Amino acid sequence: MTAIVSMTNVDGVITPTAEARIPVLDRGFLYGDSIYEVFRTYDGVPLFYDEHWARFLNSAALIHLKVDITQDELTQRIRETIVATGAPRSRTDVYVRYMITRGVGDIDLYPSERLRSSCVIIVKAVPDWGAASYTTGVRLAVPSTRRNSGDTLDPNIKGGNYLNNVLGVIEARKLGADDCLMLDSRGLVTEASNSNVFFVLDGELVTPSQLARNLKGTTKAALRDACRAHGIEVHEREIAEEDLTRAEECFLTSATREVMPVASVRLGDGRVVGFPAGGGELTRLAARLYREHVAAYVERHASRSFFR
Numbered sequence: 598m599t600a601i602v603s604m605t606n607v608d609g610v611i612t613p614t615a616e617a618r619i620p621v622l623d624r625g626f627l628y629g630d631s632i633y634e635v636f637r638t639y640d641g642v643p644l645f646y647d648e649h650w651a652r653f654l655n656s657a658a659l660i661h662l663k664v665d666i667t668q669d670e671l672t673q674r675i676r677e678t679i680v681a682t683g684a685p686r687s688r689t690d691v692y693v694r695y696m697i698t699r700g701v702g703d704i705d706l707y708p709s710e711r712l713r714s715s716c717v718i719i720v721k722a723v724p725d726w727g728a729a730s731y732t733t734g735v736r737l738a739v740p741s742t743r744r745n746s747g748d749t750l751d752p753n754i755k756g757g758n759y760l761n762n763v764l765g766v767i768e769a770r771k772l773g774a775d776d777c778l779m780l781d782s783r784g785l786v787t788e789a790s791n792s793n794v795f796f797v798l799d800g801e802l803v804t805p806s807q808l809a810r811n812l813k814g815t816t817k818a819a820l821r822d823a824c825r826a827h828g829i830e831v832h833e834r835e836i837a838e839e840d841l842t843r844a845e846e847c848f849l850t851s852a853t854r855e856v857m858p859v860a861s862v863r864l865g866d867g868r869v870v871g872f873p874a875g876g877g878e879l880t881r882l883a884a885r886l887y888r889e890h891v892a893a894y895v896e897r898h899a900s901r902s903f904f905r
């Protein structure tokens with residue numbers, strides 16, 4: 598893969614990411630008072646671009662933030678930032694993170710009406726999770742930190758305050774795992790630090806429903822559609838930690854991980870549940886159906902490619 602220079606766009610000004618600056622009084626920095634989305638491109642096509650924008654607007658509504666930029670304006674800025682990385686020349690796909698912070702103001706929790714939101718776009722290389730993450734799988738651990746509930750900080754706010762997830766993953770690493778599998782306060786499985794989780798339970802593909810709050814993942818939704826089109830139902834329901842002792846397979850989904858097998862889950866009491874290396878039959882089928890779904894999307898949306 599050709600290396601690209603990571604570039605960042607702060608309110609229309611593009612610089613190398615290492616040189617990009619925001620003011621210390623920015624509320625995103627002070628309070629995590631911001632929202633964001635992450636997508637990646639395939640052949641330059643921004644995957645599930647409209648779905649990300651819809652989720653972005655939902656996050657904005659959940660935090661009472663007025664989005665001052667239109668989707669077309671955002672697209673134009675993203676295009677300019679991608680061009681500045683040189684990616685279109687080498688036809689190298691990129692990772693794009695766009696965010697809006699509520700702006701710069703006094704140190705005051707209440708956001709003044711006069712604040713002007715700031716738009717930041719970071720473009721960088723697509724993360725390389727390493728071959729072993731797919732040939733073997735990642736190890737998860739259930740931390741003691743519980744996932745925020747819907748009535749504290751709704752996990753459907755894809756915002757700049759990820760401390761809940763940060764604490765989860767720190768604890769999981771201390772336990773020797775790669776990532777956390779967070780439970781809610783009732784002990785129901787929610788999601789990993791930055792991806793959704795699926796299991797094969799009693800031969801069925803299951804994933805936590807919104808009853809245990811988790812981010813409505815774009816990859817999760819696309820995989821559900823891809824599976825359904827092939828007659829495979831994805832069941833969304835409550836999954837208790839104890840159910841995992843019966844799970845036959847497990848995998849994660851996210852925009853950058855795609856479908857990533859899980860090799861093991863360490864439960865809260867130290868028991869370890871193991872899964873087939875590189876994913877069992879349904880995990881491998883899900884990965885293939887997702888890849889095909891993405892390929893069909895990219896073909897349908899070729900005119901949106903940032904490489905054109």
Ligand SMILES: Cc1ncc(COP(=O)(O)O)c(C=O)c1O
Nearest residue numbers: 791792793812814815816851852
């Ligand atoms: C907490 C959390 N859950 C799930 C996901 C997966 O969402 P998506 O499939 O849209 O990348 C993410 C992605 O960043 C996340 O941060």
